[in-house]
């Protein structure tokens with residue numbers, strides 16, 4: 001459903017992504033891992049259209065979207081969250097989410113329906129009590145939930161989650177994992193997620209891709225990836241040794 | 244409960260419309276004319292400056308374009324004064340057209356650069372008009388006056404400006420609650436995020452900019468007619484551009500009521516200053532006010548007094 005072919009992205013002299021191929025199929029939960037600075041967020045920025053790649057092509061639902069502006073990709077059904085949360089400041093939670101509903105894939109909603117739909121999504125993400133609050137009054141966990149709620153407002157076909165578990169404590173991670181599964185099951189959304197928290201990625205993803213220095217070094221089931229020698233040396237080695 | 248504000252607004256409008264029939268002194272008619280005009284200018288500016296956060300410092304350009312376009316049309320077609328009033332509408336359309344042309348490149352520039360570019364745009368328009376003979380050049384343009392009593396002509400202009408104000412405020416009200424308004428607020432908060440929320444930011448910014456230019460253009464046309472003589476120094480004055488920004492921000496940008504409050508209060512202050520102080524002193528007071536508002540009340544007095552009630 002979402003495919004990238006030989007995606008290359010450079011920042012000046014730095015090659016953040018080097019001929020990366022990837023594919024996400026409908027209904028999957030795919031993981032993307034790699035050490036810090038390996039190009040994961042950059043790949044999401046290329047997919048959502050914030051960055052233009054120097055090389056390669058992107059396809060979504062059979063269409064070439066390489067030249068589409070970000071809003072068009074979002075209209076087609078690519079939703080995303082930001083690693084460093086970026087709520088719409090000055091708007092309360094309902095307004096944050098309702099704005100997404102108004103412009104999202106099921107257009108034609110009036111202001112009232114948009115608000116109702118927003119409240120529904122806030123309930124789904126566990127933010128009902130804070131619906132009238134402003135983002136700067138929320139704790140990190142809730143801000144991450146708001147990122148997800150706002151992305152869900154578009155009614156996306158595929159959701160790009162950028163480290164929504166980072167900085168959360170074990171209990172919070174547990175409920176975030178549960179939320180990820182619920183999104184896929186309730187909305188039928190395909191999920192492509194970047195994650196550092198191993199427990200989270202191993203227990204949610206059916207397939208994992210690994211980036212290192214902008215190069216895709218392998219891809220496979222969680223077990224395959226965890227036992228891949230290059231992955232262990234590049235990334236998991238230290239973490240595993242510590243466990 | 245939802246009807247209450249509408250009824251209140253209707254009562255205020257009816258009272259305002261009835262005012263000239265009480266045969267007030269001409270001075271009060273002129274003063275109210277200014278209030279209406281500045282409410283129109285500040286509320287229009289608010290669509291792009293308040294909701295979208297693109298601070299235009301060149302809005303007098305649209306006002307001036309409307310004034311000159313009206314005056315020129317009146318002269319070209321030798322319109323009788325009553326028809327000249329209607330010429331203000333195509334003049335507003337011309338201002339809107341100019342907004343499309345300059346908005347397309349300028350709205351790609353964010354933050355302080357946008358403010359500077361719009362400021363320069365207003366200077367360029369001013370200079371161009373001064374140097375084009377056909378437009379009246381540096382001498383300005385005279386218009387035919389209505390051959391009725393001053394009081395009657397002022398009353399007519401009062402009512403016409405009131406109508407334009409009601410129209411502007413109705414549109415501003417609609418924008419504030421529409422999908423467009425929601426999109427503009429998202430643009431103000433974080434434009435990149437807005438794009439990823441499927442909001443066509445470039446498109447809606449142009450829409451807001453065009454609306455924000457149209458009404459000042461029409462107001463400029465009415466103002467030309469009211470003055471009967473227009474000069475670039477008057478209608479393209481940077482003071483007007485700054486006053487518009489100040490009024491909207493002083494009242495509270497991004498809200499419907501804010502620019503109205505700001506325009507009413509500052510027009511009164513302006514009136515007081517021009518009666519009791521010299522122009523230079525008035526400017527110093529305005530400059531100081533601008534600094535105080537920016538530092539202590541960045542969200543305007545409306546928010547300053549209704550803390551926490553952000554958004555609407």
Ligand SMILES: Nc1ncnc2c1ncn2[C@@H]1O[C@H](COP(=O)(O)OP(=O)(O)O)[C@@H](O)[C@H]1O
Nearest residue numbers: 011014016034035036037038039040041042043
């Ligand atoms: N906008 C940018 N401008 C310049 N360099 C960038 C930009 N975004 C990311 N980079 C660089 O690209 C590399 C990959 O970054 P990123 O994709 O954020 O890594 P990850 O998300 O895997 O931690 C890093 O070296 C980072 O410094």
Ligand SMILES: [Mg+2]
Nearest residue numbers: 040041042083
């Ligand atoms: Mg990252």
